[in-house]
Amino acid sequence: MRLLESVARHEHGAPAKQLAREAGLALPTAYHLLRTLAHEGYLRREKGLFFLGEAAERLSSSGAGQKRRSKVADALAGWHDAIGAPVYYAIYRDGEIEVQCVADTPGNPAVEEWADFRETGHAHAIGQCLLSQLDDEARRDHLDRYPVQSLTPYTVRDDHILMRRLESTPRMHPVIERQEYVLGTVCAAVPITMGGTAAAMAISMPSHQADRLLPAARRLQSEIGELLGTLSLSISI
Structure with missing residues (x-):
């Protein structure tokens, strides 16, 4: 959730290292979680940057x-x-x-x-x-x-x-x-x-x-x- 919140603060995307630092996570842990979130559609990765995916946007719309x-x-x-x-x-x-x-x-x-x-x-x-x-x-x-x-x-x-x-x-x-x-x-x-x-x-x-x-x-x-x-x-x- 902290990773998702961090990504949401960056309209133009953010790299894994920055997101790990903001979320207070070790880089290997952040990489693993980011890959999982991207696989499930909550994030998408473009040119090394992470953005909110369709699943996260559906959550936002529901909220x-x-x-x-x-x-x-x-x-x-x-x-x-x-x-x-x-x-x-x-x-x-x-x-x-x-x-x-x-x-x-x-x-x-x-x-x-x-x-x-x-x-x-x-x-x-x-x-x-x-x-x-x-x-x-x-x-x-x-x-x-x-x-x-x-x-x-x-x-x-x-x-x-x-x-x-x-x-x-x-x-x-x-x-x-x-x-x-x-x-x-x-x-x-x-x-x-x-x-x-x-x-x-x-x-x-x-x-x-x-x-x-x-x-x-x-x-x-x-x-x-x-x-x-x-x-x-x-x-x-």
């Missing part, structure tokens, strides 16, 4: 992804504490609904995914919010793959009603869903504009707290700007 994930999770946890409700972050990627992060507590648990979120986008606020940001062709493609189905007595009844609802949703307004995915729960989702990617943040509450839902969603929407840069980066996670 950066974890750091971005941590920033998103911390922000969601802060909003959960401030609002007193579970907070969700989701995107629409490659034709699928992806819930990327959820902040909840035992006292304010997230909605249990009893029916696959990807297949039931018509029935929950996250899915409706993401679908409302797509063009007509993309929406129809999604519904062809995941047809409308009744999950509760309040679920939208068919594709035509859902399409009209999505088309009439005001741009950048919160999407409200009341007991359509699961009885006893109401949800609100806020659309997020990030280039060509549809994204949303959402909250859920017990249905007896429905009067808190819209004010909480608007508060969340007003504070999202602080995190937009991190959310944009997290699309690549």
Whole structure:
């Protein structure tokens, strides 16, 4: 690891003797470790100089992804504490609904995914919010793959009603869903504009707290700007 750290400090490469000295290793030991690291793809050698290899770069990319994930999770946890409700972050990627992060507590648990979120986008606020940001062709493609189905007595009844609802949703307004995915729960989702990617943040509450839902969603929407840069980066996670 010390050798890898030493190599990482030298953008234009470094010879074995210098790396051994910086890592505090005997030269024979350093030579052996450098050859092993190069063989495994963590380093590459060119004209007597060592550089980071593809395997090390993958580790770096993974670490950066974890750091971005941590920033998103911390922000969601802060909003959960401030609002007193579970907070969700989701995107629409490659034709699928992806819930990327959820902040909840035992006292304010997230909605249990009893029916696959990807297949039931018509029935929950996250899915409706993401679908409302797509063009007509993309929406129809999604519904062809995941047809409308009744999950509760309040679920939208068919594709035509859902399409009209999505088309009439005001741009950048919160999407409200009341007991359509699961009885006893109401949800609100806020659309997020990030280039060509549809994204949303959402909250859920017990249905007896429905009067808190819209004010909480608007508060969340007003504070999202602080995190937009991190959310944009997290699309690549």
